[in-house]
Each structure stands twice: as C-alpha cells, then as structure tokens.
Amino acid sequence: EAGVVQSPRYKIIEKKQPVAFWCNPISGHNTLYWYRQNLGQGPELLIRYENEEAVDDSQLPKDRFSAERLKGVDSTLKIQPAELGDSAVYLCASSSGGAQETQYFGPGTRLLVL
C-alpha cells in the first residue's frame, strides 16, 4: 500500500513569491493534517481536515496561508506571499479517522525562501 505522497520534495523560491504544496493521503483515510516543522523542532499543526471540512485551522496564519481539500482526498497548502521565516519542512499526514488514530506522515516538502 502506498504511503502519504507529497510533492514537490524540495522548493526554493524568493520571498514574496507564491508557493503550493500537494498531498495525497493514504487511500481511505478521512483525516488529513498539514504540519510545519522548523529545524530542530517538532512538527506544529497548521490545519486538520475531516473529509473536506477544515475542523481545526486555529494555527494556520490566514493572512498568507490557505489550504483546500475539495473532494475530501488530495489537499493543497498555499503560501502567498512567502516570507523568509516560512522556510521549513511542510509535512502532510493522514489517519483513518479522528484524532485518536495513528497518523501516517509523508516525507515532507522542504521549502527554502531566499
């Protein structure tokens, strides 16, 4: 069974440019998470989806970050415009149902903003 797929794996952009990350969760997983992981730190939750509904986006910086999961499967996370401090690894995870189930993580997208 394929795991969580993310693309691109690496992205280098100049500040003020837009950037988008894509995630394909494990088949059948209703819950999808986006995390940001800064160097030397643990992942920080940005947003959690149950199917196509964002049930927790309290930590998402809404002035520049947006996310969507239109059909309840794939998801995209966008930053516009990117700032230097957005350089981090963006991780996507999925689980079969709810917050009490094991999350399976993708390899992440490493973003560098110059």
Place this chain on the structure above:
Amino acid sequence: GESVGLHLPTLSVQEGDNSIINCAYSNSASDYFIWYKQESGKGPQFIIDIRSNMDKRQGQRVTVLLNKTVKHLSLQIAATQPGDSAVYFCAENNDMRFGAGTRLTVKP
C-alpha cells in the same frame, strides 16, 4: 500554556545497550500518546502508542510507560541498534502537540 516536552535534547548510547527517552506533558486531559521516530530527510514514523487507561505497552524491542500522576511517559528501546539513531518525538493527540524531540545516537 499546555505543552509537550522532552527532558533531554540528545542521548548517546552504545550499541546493544538499552535506551530510555523521556517526555513530560502538562495537559491533564490528554488521553492518547504516540511516539514517533524521524530519520533525516523523512517524515515521522509511528513507533508505538498508549492510551491513558494503560500504564505500559510493549512492542518489538520498544516499551512505552505512562505515569499519569506525574504526567510523564517514556520510551524504552531494548538492545539499541545503529538503525535506531534518529530523533524521537512524543506527541499527544488531543491538541496534536509534539515535543521538540530527542536525538538518539547509537555508537557502534
């Protein structure tokens, strides 16, 4: 505020020794905890979990202990191998909070 944290940022052990990685949490409402292993360039990988109605859970070479009285959990790795070298995170799944992680280095 509530937090999940780890006592030590680094741990170095000799191959074959047992490793113990500790984690403290402060949210008394937390009832589900997970340990993850993260190797360089990869996403966190599930190791073992424990629910608050348990004190101990064992897996293959790993054991998680939960002490709700002092809000502490630990990950024990038996007969540590070089492949165990990684950063280990504890997480509680109510607020989706991760600790900063402990880097385990196994010396051959």
